Amino acid sequence: MTFYGHELAVAEALAREAGALLLRHRRAGLKVDYKTSRDDPVTLADREASRFIADGLKRAFPADGLLSEEETDAPDRRVGLERVWIIDPIDGTQEFTEGSPDFCVSIGLCVGGEAVLGAVYAPDTDELFSGYVGAGVRKNSRPVGFADRADYVVSVSNTEFKRELHRYGLSGLAPSGSIALKLARLAAGEADVTFTISPRSEWDIAAGDALVRASGGVLRRRDGRAIRYNLHRPQIEQGIIGGRLDAVAWLEHELNAKEVPTAHLGVQPGDPAWVALSPADQAQLNGQPGVCIRYAGGRMLALLHVDPPTRTVLRSEGDAFHLARLTRDVTRSLGSPLGSPLGSLVHGPLIEGKGGA
Numbered sequence: 286m287t288f289y290g291h292e293l294a295v296a297e298a299l300a301r302e303a304g305a306l307l308l309r310h311r312r313a314g315l316k317v318d319y320k321t322s323r324d325d326p327v328t329l330a331d332r333e334a335s336r337f338i339a340d341g342l343k344r345a346f347p348a349d350g351l352l353s354e355e356e357t358d359a360p361d362r363r364v365g366l367e368r369v370w371i372i373d374p375i376d377g378t379q380e381f382t383e384g385s386p387d388f389c390v391s392i393g394l395c396v397g398g399e400a401v402l403g404a405v406y407a408p409d410t411d412e413l414f415s416g417y418v419g420a421g422v423r424k425n426s427r428p429v430g431f432a433d434r435a436d437y438v439v440s441v442s443n444t445e446f447k448r449e450l451h452r453y454g455l456s457g458l459a460p461s462g463s464i465a466l467k468l469a470r471l472a473a474g475e476a477d478v479t480f481t482i483s484p485r486s487e488w489d490i491a492a493g494d495a496l497v498r499a500s501g502g503v504l505r506r507r508d509g510r511a512i513r514y515n516l517h518r519p520q521i522e523q524g525i526i527g528g529r530l531d532a533v534a535w536l537e538h539e540l541n542a543k544e545v546p547t548a549h550l551g552v553q554p555g556d557p558a559w560v561a562l563s564p565a566d567q568a569q570l571n572g573q574p575g576v577c578i579r580y581a582g583g584r585m586l587a588l589l590h591v592d593p594p595t596r597t598v599l600r601s602e603g604d605a606f607h608l609a610r611l612t613r614d615v616t617r618s619l620g621s622p623l624g625s626p627l628g629s630l631v632h633g634p635l636i637e638g639k640g641g642a
Contacts, residue, residue: 286419289394289402292346296392296404297415299341303334303374303390304408307381317382327378331355334374338392342370349394352519354488360517369395369515371491377463386410387443391465393491395514403492403499405469414469416499422472430500432474437532440467440476445483448610453543468493471528472500478528478536480507482547483614487519494527502528507540507547508557520618522550523558546581546607548614561585579603579611587611593619 310330318327335355342351350363353372363369370392375381377388386409394402394417402417414429416422422429439457441450446460459476461467467479468490491514494504504527505511512521524547526533526540539545549558554571561580562570566588570576575591587603589611596619601608 287396287401289417289420292394292402293404293415293417293420295341295345296394296402297406297413299338300390300392300404300406300415301413302341303338304406306330306334306337307375307388307390308408311381311384315382327355328375328382330381331375331378334390335372338372338374338390342372342392346370350515352487352515354486358519363515364517366515367397371395371400371488371514371519373465373488373492376465376489380462385462387462387466389463389466389469391488391492393493393495395491395495398513398515400491400494400498400504400512400514403469403495405465405492405496407466414473414496416472416496418495418498420499422496422499424473429473431472431502431529432477434477437478437529437535438476439536440471440479442481442483445481449482449606450545453545455539455543455545464489465493468504468527469496472496472502474500476528478526478532480526480536480540481524482545483524483610484520484522484548484550484618485525487514487516487521490521490525497527501530503530503533504528508549510557520550522618523547541582544582544584546579546586548577548579548611550577550615550618552576552578562588575599577611577615579607589615591615591619 307330315328332355335353339351339353339356350366350369352358352363352369355374373391375388376391381388390406392404393400404415406413412424414424437457438459440459440461443460443462446458464485470476471479497504504525506521507524507526552558558578558580561578561583562585575593577589578585579587587607589598590600591598
């Protein structure tokens with residue numbers, strides 16, 4: 286086992302200090318800007334906390350790579366490095382701006398493409414979840430781990446629950462905001478399993494993934510494949526599932542039985558989602574970039590074919606509800622500005638269920 290005691294101590298201290306910075310900003314009043322939509326806010330607090338954490342990590346570990354949601358990414362300075370720190374200075378910015386306690390500072394260390402260490406701090410409630418693979422998880426210095434409850438608690442996105450998860454009749458759902466905090470609470474036994482319909486970015490989940498693994502669990506893509514970190518484009522381009530091994534097996538069965546969808550952005554031949562396309566579409570789209578689908582039960586529900594450099598929609602079809610959800614996912618992934626072709630799809634008739642192909 287590799288020991289990461291020094292790394293953990295640095296990450297814990299930076300997470301706490303960044304959390305205090307966030308609370309000072311909120312007490313002073315926030316100016317909220319938006320990236321791709323009203324669902325994607327950002328504040329000066331995000332940027333200052335990011336810079337504070339990044340500077341601290343660079344001083345302590347100058348040879349390591351760094352990836353943060355709020356820093357300009359330089360893949361050539363991190364891709365190929367054995368160690369990279371992956372940061373989300375505020376996971377749950379919307380909750381932060383609304384005065385909810387459901388946000389956190391997330392600092393993860395990935396080694397060889399795997400999440401190995403995490404520090405997740407919830408400033409409002411003064412809860413620090415931290416640990417690394419092989420050493421277990423602590424909550425405010427107290428050892429914690431998975432619970433042994435019979436009726437699983439399924440931690441889900443509050444946004445996804447409101448928009449569609451309430452439709453599927455899944456049991457044990459507990460909606461909340463921050464995905465990093467979900468994973469941390471799960472690793473501490475406060476829930477058992479989680480999943481998403483929409484894709485996530487590396488900074489959303491790296492620290493939480495490490496904590497889940499440190500508790501003996503797993504986090505993977507909805508198609509069953511492993512999550513790898515420090516990629517050139519740091520997105521996990523489909524939904525995720527993770528938690529206690531028994532709970533994950535149960536939930537995967539439930540999701541398949543109830544045909545709960547997931548997205549896959551940039552799908553290619555060889556990806557499990559490719560079989561959801563018709564043979565004609567497989568032939569037409571083979572090798573094309575920007576093929577994005579939403580699917581369930583082996584059936585395609587919506588398709589967007591996008592030219593990534595220009596953000597131009599080349600083709601869109603499918604059920605209006607699922608196409609609107611998929612369009613949001615693609616917009617956030619590409620960072621398309623409002624008013625572009627993608628932006629008009631997100632905010633146009635599709636959102637009301639009146640549009641189609």
